[in-house]
Amino acid sequence: MTTAVSDSPVVTRAAELTDWIAAGCKPKSAWRIGTEHEKFVFCRNSLKPLPYEGTKSIRGLLETLIPQGWTPVMEGGNPIALTHASGAAITLEPGGQLELSGAPLETIHDTCVETSVHLNLMKSIFEPLGIGMIGLGFHPKWKREDFPWMPKGRYAIMRRYMPTRGSLGLDMMVRTCTVQVNLDFSSEADMVKKFRASLALQPIATALFANSPFTEGKPNGFKSYRAQIWTDTDPDRTGTPEFVFGSGMGFERWVDYLLDVPMYFVHRGDRYIDASGQSFRDFMAGRLAALPGERATLTDWEDHVTTAFPEVRLKRYLEMRGADGGRWCHLCALPALWVGLLYDDAALGAAADLVRGWTAEDRAGLAAVARRDGLSGGFKGRPVRNLAAEVLAIADEGLKRRACLNDDGEDERRFLGVLHHAVDTGKTPADELLDLYHGEWNGSVDPVFEAYAY
Template structure:
């Protein structure tokens, strides 16, 4: 989740400015980068409870101590709510204290994985001092929603009040989920459209491979990825798999129309979040926003508004892949590897499009609905999602080999997919692994996950 926005930018006087804003993300392949984000649950080792913001072992103290590694604080109302570095990396907080690294934009997966390793080393060192730990899962496995502390960020207060009006699981999404995602570039409108369609169609495949949230409040919940299911009952105005992306004529203009129909949450002015929940950005552009009558938006307001839509793939000035549960170190490197392999090599992208281009709207909806519960075992076209996953991984592997981005030892990027091949070939998801331990060695308790799977 983003740090507080800045009240700057040119006034918006025409819808075409919004189209141009998205289009300005287009860049040549030589300038394409990889930006990886991952969230994790922070907890006390003594009682496994989520870290509060305040206190000697709280989130504020973790953020304060991380500054020894060169991180600079970002404050809101006197509270440290984010950290930044000169390379563009930042650390932010999700509403329930989930700790997120938004990595720098790097050229190779080797750099991505080195960045992840460095970050996890830092938080582990701080945790050893404070008696805290962090773990990557898709959903908080033990604690109830009312046992999760809220972070002191103004936008979260507005969202907290609005979410229950639109779905029954929005507050769970805010406080009890963790994801890993990757942000990738496009060359042109046509390239964006092709990548958007491929990644939307294949997002359920990523959800299945990364499914890692089978517990709720200490018990199996009947899902492989409960995190993914939660998004189906969060807010229908701003979530989903966006069927219109597959319609003829889709491009930046059509996507702007979608964004203008997503109800607002807030406007940021002079260090404060102004509640505009449920109001229309179209009215804002006309100077008729009830929250700020007579004012028209700045381009930064539109950039903020983009962060309040939550589809399976999100278009900003780049594309965000949003379908995966959080997980351990190797899977944090594997998620960007999957999508870079599919989208950053032309031959691989063509092969991926050939795979999905005749999937119907109904078939894509079927995958979105069923994969959270059944993951790789979801039936699809006479086979299962596992069959599709194996084909997708082969395409991604070939794409990474073709990139020829080798490390100092001469290895290319394809080995970052090894952990996903192991999952697909075995047919056993991370959730299956957790459930087997729960019913076996863990004796019906989820507590061991905080030790055995801690970073």
């Protein structure tokens, strides 16, 4: 949660914003793992998304959790998120998707326990009510207009603004789900090295976790349609920021990028003030048209940082954003992949060597192949499947060297098993879904809501 604006210092210089990001640097002993995962919530009888209000509703689910140790975050008299003493939060996405924003934890064993506790708790509440939840990258059945909109002020502003910047932004808001992991860095140089390696390899995660081959009940021609959605959402704030690979990359250069991202809103009390398309630089100077004479605070900056959506996002940590939502086992596999690659020095060096020499055209080409073909595509004269195998081998070694053991003496490599299976078979989750659709499901996506529900 951000600090109250009244308690937050006014910022007038970009250097203060750079210092805010740089304050995220931590010694390796303090590095943590934060996993976030979204899921679609639906009525088991109708398969339709849950509305915010009603007998079977998102509001009712949130209110049921409050007596179990969760504190509501209110907006306009409505609970729109929950926080927990552990540091975790349950947040509400625009179309009623529920997200667990996990606490910062030391090992992937810990984050997988957190995921299991969360999903089991939700199931215990949902099942008696005839409610289900499922993790997919893009909703396989319903049209955009079939989704309810949640009562959050920032979403109303984004809903108006998105269609001015791309044709698929509203689909991104209500019909997609993702899983991501948030990781730390020790210094500016460490951040840059991790940012470059993870940004170049983000399409490999997209391919391995590809899980959105259907739109409105039919195959859509992509293994990850969620990834395709981002290509026509808003060019000002999405995609692969190529300057990250340039010689001037650092905290200051990232702040310059964010200052060039148009604003969405300003949050004051219980209100979201529409500042869409306006400049944070003007806000710092007291020239924001939406709030003339008022100057930005660090809390306003924290809000603004969340409105940029590149494939890897820098806050006071790095967010890996390239994967589709998936089944239970995939929620633990994503942090395992990136921790193995980025939290071990030798693995990070090997990952950096692997992508060294790739051009902007190479990176764009790999991303296009990954979202369309998953592991079955080709890149620079070799199968993407083989490249993914090489990336997994690096992550395996990184996790082996970390040597973080559970009570049974197993290290974190156990969570990569589902990804090794994908590489060994050449089948992503999307391929498995398509096989079922063309086979025993007889051209229907409806069985996915039973077979793949949590």
